[in-house]
Amino acid sequence: MRVESVDFFYVSMPVITLEGDGSQDALLVRVRAGGYEGWGECEASPLTSIAAFVTPPSHGACQPVSAAVLGERIDSPEDISAISTRVKRMSMDLLQAPHTFSGIEIALWDLLGIARGEPVWRLLGFDRPHAKTAYASALFGADPQETFRKGRAFAERGFRAVKFGWGPFGAGTTADDVEQLAAAREAIGWGSRLFVDAGQIWADDPAAALSRVAALEKMNAEWIEEPFGPLQFAESARLAGALSTVGVAAGEASHSEEMAYLLMEHAAVSFVQIDAGRIGGIGPSARVAQRALSRGVTYVNHTFTSHLALAASLAPYAGIAQFDLSEFPAEPKSVAHDITADHLPLVDGRVTLGDAPGLGIRVDLDAIGRYERVVEIVIDGQPVYTSASVEVAA
Amino acid sequence: MRVESVDFFYVSMPVITLEGDGSQDALLVRVRAGGYEGWGECEASPLTSIAAFVTPPSHGACQPVSAAVLGERIDSPEDISAISTRVKRMSMDLLQAPHTFSGIEIALWDLLGIARGEPVWRLLGFDRPHAKTAYASALFGADPQETFRKGRAFAERGFRAVKFGWGPFGAGTTADDVEQLAAAREAIGWGSRLFVDAGQIWADDPAAALSRVAALEKMNAEWIEEPFGPLQFAESARLAGALSTVGVAAGEASHSEEMAYLLMEHAAVSFVQIDAGRIGGIGPSARVAQRALSRGVTYVNHTFTSHLALAASLAPYAGIAQFDLSEFPAEPKSVAHDITADHLPLVDGRVTLGDAPGLGIRVDLDAIGRYERVVEIVIDGQPVYTSASVEVAA
Numbered sequence: 001m002r003v004e005s006v007d008f009f010y011v012s013m014p015v016i017t018l019e020g021d022g023s024q025d026a027l028l029v030r031v032r033a034g035g036y037e038g039w040g041e042c043e044a045s046p047l048t049s050i051a052a053f054v055t056p057p058s059h060g061a062c063q064p065v066s067a068a069v070l071g072e073r074i075d076s077p078e079d080i081s082a083i084s085t086r087v088k089r090m091s092m093d094l095l096q097a098p099h100t101f102s103g104i105e106i107a108l109w110d111l112l113g114i115a116r117g118e119p120v121w122r123l124l125g126f127d128r129p130h131a132k133t134a135y136a137s138a139l140f141g142a143d144p145q146e147t148f149r150k151g152r153a154f155a156e157r158g159f160r161a162v163k164f165g166w167g168p169f170g171a172g173t174t175a176d177d178v179e180q181l182a183a184a185r186e187a188i189g190w191g192s193r194l195f196v197d198a199g200q201i202w203a204d205d206p207a208a209a210l211s212r213v214a215a216l217e218k219m220n221a222e223w224i225e226e227p228f229g230p231l232q233f234a235e236s237a238r239l240a241g242a243l244s245t246v247g248v249a250a251g252e253a254s255h256s257e258e259m260a261y262l263l264m265e266h267a268a269v270s271f272v273q274i275d276a277g278r279i280g281g282i283g284p285s286a287r288v289a290q291r292a293l294s295r296g297v298t299y300v301n302h303t304f305t306s307h308l309a310l311a312a313s314l315a316p317y318a319g320i321a322q323f324d325l326s327e328f329p330a331e332p333k334s335v336a337h338d339i340t341a342d343h344l345p346l347v348d349g350r351v352t353l354g355d356a357p358g359l360g361i362r363v364d365l366d367a368i369g370r371y372e373r374v375v376e377i378v379i380d381g382q383p384v385y386t387s388a389s390v391e392v393a394a
Numbered sequence: 395m396r397v398e399s400v401d402f403f404y405v406s407m408p409v410i411t412l413e414g415d416g417s418q419d420a421l422l423v424r425v426r427a428g429g430y431e432g433w434g435e436c437e438a439s440p441l442t443s444i445a446a447f448v449t450p451p452s453h454g455a456c457q458p459v460s461a462a463v464l465g466e467r468i469d470s471p472e473d474i475s476a477i478s479t480r481v482k483r484m485s486m487d488l489l490q491a492p493h494t495f496s497g498i499e500i501a502l503w504d505l506l507g508i509a510r511g512e513p514v515w516r517l518l519g520f521d522r523p524h525a526k527t528a529y530a531s532a533l534f535g536a537d538p539q540e541t542f543r544k545g546r547a548f549a550e551r552g553f554r555a556v557k558f559g560w561g562p563f564g565a566g567t568t569a570d571d572v573e574q575l576a577a578a579r580e581a582i583g584w585g586s587r588l589f590v591d592a593g594q595i596w597a598d599d600p601a602a603a604l605s606r607v608a609a610l611e612k613m614n615a616e617w618i619e620e621p622f623g624p625l626q627f628a629e630s631a632r633l634a635g636a637l638s639t640v641g642v643a644a645g646e647a648s649h650s651e652e653m654a655y656l657l658m659e660h661a662a663v664s665f666v667q668i669d670a671g672r673i674g675g676i677g678p679s680a681r682v683a684q685r686a687l688s689r690g691v692t693y694v695n696h697t698f699t700s701h702l703a704l705a706a707s708l709a710p711y712a713g714i715a716q717f718d719l720s721e722f723p724a725e726p727k728s729v730a731h732d733i734t735a736d737h738l739p740l741v742d743g744r745v746t747l748g749d750a751p752g753l754g755i756r757v758d759l760d761a762i763g764r765y766e767r768v769v770e771i772v773i774d775g776q777p778v779y780t781s782a783s784v785e786v787a788a
Contacts, residue, residue: 022456025450025453046450048490051442058439060560089597093416094439094442231653256625
């Protein structure tokens with residue numbers, strides 16, 4: 001088979017708020033080859049990622065992502081890897097390229113699995129998918145009372161693990177954060193697992209992170225996530241040294257597997273969190289999972305959007321029993337829910353990939369049509385991009 | 395003053411070849427504030443970078459670069475730094491953002507220098523700009539004979555230092571590269587300085603780099619540049635350990651100052667090469683230069699486009715006498731030459747920044763108009779971007 005077409009579908013809520021909620025839009029990718037189609041999702045700015053696919057070339061090492069993908073052979077996992085290598089070389093100087101390519105790479109795995117009648121986790125060499133404890137991933141409330149109410153609601157839905165992040169956390173006083181953490185813990189109870197996401201809030205003030213150590217330990221948080229910028233390894237290692245039972249978690253910003261390797265080697269993280277929709281897809285994610293296993297670092301998916309993205313982010317470590325956690329978008333905006341016809345069920349607080357071929361998540365074309373934003377890009381009067389319409393997809 | 399407007403000018407040759415020649419297009423940026431205007435240049439995919447400026451937001455940490463820039467205060471270098479911090483936070487998840495912002499940041503320094511009647515190097519705290527040995531930066535010829543002819547031509551133009559890179563180098567046999575290196579050395583003579591750029595060609599085959607060590611040493615190359623991908627630190631350190639007189643050079647891919655710091659700390663580079671048009675502008679470049687000085691690593695600019703980009707890349711280390719080298723685009727395409735009215739002269743094989751306010755390089759509006767590519771981006775029928783025309787600039 002050869003890659004015949006790559007189409008993007010930019011969907012979004014009618015209004016985008018400026019809270020740290022990444023489920024408000026999505027960029028879906030449909031790839032067709034040999035009479036099959038596969039779907040993927042970029043965790044990325046949609047318009048910018050589309051531009052990186054269609055931009056005119058600047059030179060041989062700054063070509064559009066399309067140049068490395070269209071027409072290429074796709075008969076095996078090795079072919080997907082070869083296309084990834086082409087993108088790295090031909091779009092070397094195009095910074096956005098990994099974000100654009102991630103959704104394409106995921107769609108290629110989906111397509112290959114469908115063509116072979118195999119789930120992606122089996123193509124990756126796993127015997128079976130293990131159930132993962134799903135942690136509800138949500139924003140801190142505006143105040144401790146709201147955080148408490150959210151935590152209670154998650155517990156009632158069956159979650160035994162909850163992560164709070166962003167919102168006011170880290171931006172105010174240490175005392176404010178102590179109250180937020182206490183509310184979170186009280187809401188979910190001491191028998192549930194608690195995680196905290198700082199959203200890089202202390203990038204310019206590493207000392208502020210240290211002042212939260214005692215409260216994080218006292219509330220028995222399992223990790224503090226992204227306390228600093230993605231490459232502030234020394235600051236991360238220093239914080240990790242000051243923590244005892246709490247680990248440092250990071251990695252969602254990785255836009256290459258090498259970035260994740262360096263993080264594990266130099267930043268003293270206990271948890272590496274990979275978004276298949278950013279790092280370049282499922283192949284590099286799976287290699288990071290294996291490296292994590294050999295280093296004694298716990299691999300966790302990063303997912304804040306649809307269940308297509310969730311399935312893609314679960315596949316790379318589905319068969320590794322030791323990695324028993326999964327981020328589970330707990331309060332997605334309707335667009336993130338509606339664009340897929342299938343959803344991974346929460347059973348006894350856990351989530352498991354199924355046996356269906358490919359990623360096992362069908363998209364909902366009608367819903368995509370309802371949320372789609374139509375993009376046109378014209379250069380010198382010539383159209384270089386017009387959004388695919390879902391009608392064509394039928 | 396407040397940032398009133400930011401306009402992009404995408405200029406390009408009529409035909410883009412796929413050789414590794416980055417001078418075939420450019421993305422210029424004009425910033426206006428308080429009745430002044432400053433100009434900068436992104437070393438980046440133009441369409442993709444424009445999209446990152448105008449894209450609708452995805453969420454609070456994935457906002458367009460425009461959101462962090464327009465309307466902000468710009469009265470001091472600290473204000474520029476504050477805008478940089480805003481971009482890092484508000485466009486955290488927008489991978490292309492540093493490439494887009496780099497040209498804006500450069501334009502802000504130019505504008506501030508013009509408003510104060512001071513050259514940018516003085517705003518950075520330097521007493522005077524030191525002359526740098528300009529190395530002619532060019533592609534290897536298709537065969538050793540062409541490389542020889544190029545080298546001779548550079549020597550005749552007064553260059554005492556030459557870098558060859560890309561083209562066939564590294565992709566064929568070791569014997570082929572031995573001949574290319576010998577031709578380069580013979581052409582420029584043993585009294586001139588020679589540098590070699592591998593353009594990441596051995597990213598997937600680190601052993602191939604080791605097989606070139608003897609030839610690089612024998613031909614007295616001062617550095618081997620980008621032998622691997624930008625984050626393959628272990629491979630870089632291993633190669634550095636195998637070299638004696640030749641150093642490893644890298645850093646042009648740095649899209650944050652943290653990335654350059656990690657490179658100096660973990661990759662055993664002897665030379666750190668920073669493109670102000672990619673790393674986020676002049677401010678982070680200047681901090682990397684100071685860090686390099688304290689670590690005993692040599693800082694060099696990376697520049698392959700216009701003299702506006704050259705001036706911007708020279709400013710961050712202009713006053714540091716120990717860093718005495720400058721990459722000098724030796725065979726630019728006409729667009730890279732024509733878009734500026736001023737050019738930094740080569741005097742006795744050296745280049746020095748001048749005393750004019752700002753960056754001291756005026757653009758040529760007529761030339762920009764001749765090379766400009768007009769971009770229109772429309773979402774849901776609403777225009778979100780239309781290229782500025784140079785008429786407006788007059």
